[in-house]
Amino acid sequence: MKFIKATQLKDKPDATKLKFGQLFTDYMLEMNYENGQWGEPVISPYHDLVLAPESMILHYGQGIFEGAKAFRNDEGKIILFRLMDNLKRLNLSAERMCMPQMDTDKVMGYILELIDIERDWVPSSPETSLYLRPTMIATEKAVGVHASNSYKFFVILSPVGPYINGFNNPAKIYVEDTYTRAAVGGTGEAKCVGNYAGSILAAHKAKAKGYNEVLWLDAKDRQYIEEVGAMNVMFVVDGEIITPTLTGSILRGITRDSIIKMMRDIGYTVREERININDLIKWYDEGRVTEMFGCGTAAVVSPVGTLTYKDKVCVFNNGKSGPVARVAFDRLDDIRKLRVPDKYGWITVLGK
Numbered sequence: 001m002k003f004i005k006a007t008q009l010k011d012k013p014d015a016t017k018l019k020f021g022q023l024f025t026d027y028m029l030e031m032n033y034e035n036g037q038w039g040e041p042v043i044s045p046y047h048d049l050v051l052a053p054e055s056m057i058l059h060y061g062q063g064i065f066e067g068a069k070a071f072r073n074d075e076g077k078i079i080l081f082r083l084m085d086n087l088k089r090l091n092l093s094a095e096r097m098c099m100p101q102m103d104t105d106k107v108m109g110y111i112l113e114l115i116d117i118e119r120d121w122v123p124s125s126p127e128t129s130l131y132l133r134p135t136m137i138a139t140e141k142a143v144g145v146h147a148s149n150s151y152k153f154f155v156i157l158s159p160v161g162p163y164i165n166g167f168n169n170p171a172k173i174y175v176e177d178t179y180t181r182a183a184v185g186g187t188g189e190a191k192c193v194g195n196y197a198g199s200i201l202a203a204h205k206a207k208a209k210g211y212n213e214v215l216w217l218d219a220k221d222r223q224y225i226e227e228v229g230a231m232n233v234m235f236v237v238d239g240e241i242i243t244p245t246l247t248g249s250i251l252r253g254i255t256r257d258s259i260i261k262m263m264r265d266i267g268y269t270v271r272e273e274r275i276n277i278n279d280l281i282k283w284y285d286e287g288r289v290t291e292m293f294g295c296g297t298a299a300v301v302s303p304v305g306t307l308t309y310k311d312k313v314c315v316f317n318n319g320k321s322g323p324v325a326r327v328a329f330d331r332l333d334d335i336r337k338l339r340v341p342d343k344y345g346w347i348t349v350l351g352k
């Protein structure tokens, strides 16, 4: 590992006023791939990237990323949550996008070194954390569609507060019936840059109508619920939690997986199944749907207050955040801050 020291460090922000993804720390990690192998990792002062205008990422979109978080717990320890799972998913995304694999153990070590250097940037106020953005882009200088022969991997860090509304401000969601996010056989399971580019117009139009995000339906039948924005989604029906089963076009969320496991362990029934929007509306009319929430690393657990499908408006829990979402949020927070023992092997404590 090469380390280049900064001549001057930035002032740390007021942790109670943090927004999401606006501010980056003093250092970043970089590693380049050339001639079939990854080179030496470098930690150096945060800087702009210099790319030739023909760099392949700019034209053909071979770009993938991850989102993970480091937390500071009540005792001041710095804790990484399921970072290895993020790196494994980065490799799955790389495979789908015809990009090179990484050695997850080594990369995990490099990222821990970076966070150790930046440990003073990990905030401690409630709902704050240090967000990690590992990214890989195609850097070959050539026009013409093919797999790039060179890549850059980098990791930047951002101290963050709540993502969209925060837990106590449930979202208004619009069921998107014109645009789709992903189709089976496409790239929906990969965290690749193009997926987000393709989703922006729908979100933009929904926001103009006063909604926070869209709910995506499947691309084939336009009936099955997939995700909300860039989050997985869960419903509480007859007191049980149901979430769309992974069909190939849904992102395999680590938060989703964590909530399924945790909630089963504390006695909830959690079912993964295909959920038809028309069935959901029928259950709602029968008074059986009591909560809806999104889940993801950035937003954590994000309660939904209203869901609008064509002319129909469903209101969950009187538009307030619900008790099951609260349990999921608290349980996740307890594990990530080691207030309860980590029986899942999800936690890495820095410096131990």
Ligand SMILES: *Cc1c(COP(=O)(O)O)cnc(C)c1O
Pocket: 067, 191, 227, 229, 230, 231, 232, 251, 252, 253, 254, 255, 256, 295, 296, 297, 298
């Ligand atoms: C990242 C992401 C999620 C959430 O995944 P986590 O691993 O829980 O952060 C869900 N859907 C999409 C489309 C995503 O990009």
